[in-house]
Amino acid sequence: MEGLFWLVCTIAVYWGAKRLYRRVPKVYLTPLLVTPVLIIALIEIGGVSFDTYDSGSGYLTKLVEPATIALAVTLYKHLDVLKKNAVAICSGVICGAVVSIVTSVEMSHLFGLGTAITDSLAPRSATTPIAIAVSRSIGGVPTITAVATMITGLLGLVMGPYLVKWFNIRSSVARGVLFGTSAHSAGISKALEYDAVSGSVAGIAMMLTAFITLAVAPWLMSWI
Amino acid sequence: MKKLLKTILQIIAFIGIAQISDVIVQWAHLPISGSIVGIAITFALLQLKVIRVEWLESGSKWLIGEMLLFFIPAIVGIINYRSLVLHSGLWITITIICSTIAVMLCAGLVVQRLGRRNKEVVS
Numbered sequence: 083m084e085g086l087f088w089l090v091c092t093i094a095v096y097w098g099a100k101r102l103y104r105r106v107p108k109v110y111l112t113p114l115l116v117t118p119v120l121i122i123a124l125i126e127i128g129g130v131s132f133d134t135y136d137s138g139s140g141y142l143t144k145l146v147e148p149a150t151i152a153l154a155v156t157l158y159k160h161l162d163v164l165k166k167n168a169v170a171i172c173s174g175v176i177c178g179a180v181v182s183i184v185t186s187v188e189m190s191h192l193f194g195l196g197t198a199i200t201d202s203l204a205p206r207s208a209t210t211p212i213a214i215a216v217s218r219s220i221g222g223v224p225t226i227t228a229v230a231t232m233i234t235g236l237l238g239l240v241m242g243p244y245l246v247k248w249f250n251i252r253s254s255v256a257r258g259v260l261f262g263t264s265a266h267s268a269g270i271s272k273a274l275e276y277d278a279v280s281g282s283v284a285g286i287a288m289m290l291t292a293f294i295t296l297a298v299a300p301w302l303m304s305w306i
Numbered sequence: 307m308k309k310l311l312k313t314i315l316q317i318i319a320f321i322g323i324a325q326i327s328d329v330i331v332q333w334a335h336l337p338i339s340g341s342i343v344g345i346a347i348t349f350a351l352l353q354l355k356v357i358r359v360e361w362l363e364s365g366s367k368w369l370i371g372e373m374l375l376f377f378i379p380a381i382v383g384i385i386n387y388r389s390l391v392l393h394s395g396l397w398i399t400i401t402i403i404c405s406t407i408a409v410m411l412c413a414g415l416v417v418q419r420l421g422r423r424n425k426e427v428v429s
Contacts, residue, residue, distance in 0.1 A: 178413030
């Protein structure tokens, strides 16, 4: 019963945050940032455990997969754009996925984060289920990877629009690859705010990133 | 009203595809996630004209449009990692910020550069 309350509460806060964002579209007011902050505050005030919260709200998490699968429709509708830009998209994703692993590992070493954390951070650009699978295979801690992947999505969503503006990324295809490669599903939702082509390219980029991370990460990790 | 019912039925269809995909992944011990299998199945069905795009369109639009909501509980889950956040949170965040910027610039600029040369086509 309490779980149900938190489910309704999450939806209500999200709905409010979304309306606020529509009226004041500032990056720091993105619902993905505002909603968790408010919910965490409510949980802390109410002295509720995460398990209680998740017993109801967890139903929302179960919709991530159907929503990701729904991208197949977008993909189908924009197939021609993807075919015509296949080489550019693949090149961008391969560069991005490799850079993601290398920079994560190098910086973790630099900051003296332990091996377990380093290995957990390496696959974080991939979509959560893939990132967790890779993390497990290279010796990371799946829970740290899950959190790091979420933070990556959140930060990608917040920083992406600034990079698009500052570096003058005008092509829809480039924007899609930028968001899909770096910030998985969260990136897709941001890419969709630009246009439908960006969104479907981001979907493709997310899938390719997942495959490449899966294939390359274990091999790359033994080199760096 | 009819449109609402249609959207709800389509969302249920996507949930069904997700469940079937998960079963396939478990049964065949695939090293990929159920969502990727699901995308492949749905895409193949559309491409082979087994199903029409109108049968899934409004459900797909709603699910994708509200995707952010589905991530909220996972982010709230960070409260279970208080000590990790206190100990290494700052450095982990800095690593993620720098690495994400590098990935975005690399991916975005490579595509933009290649696209310009090949006269990128955007419908």
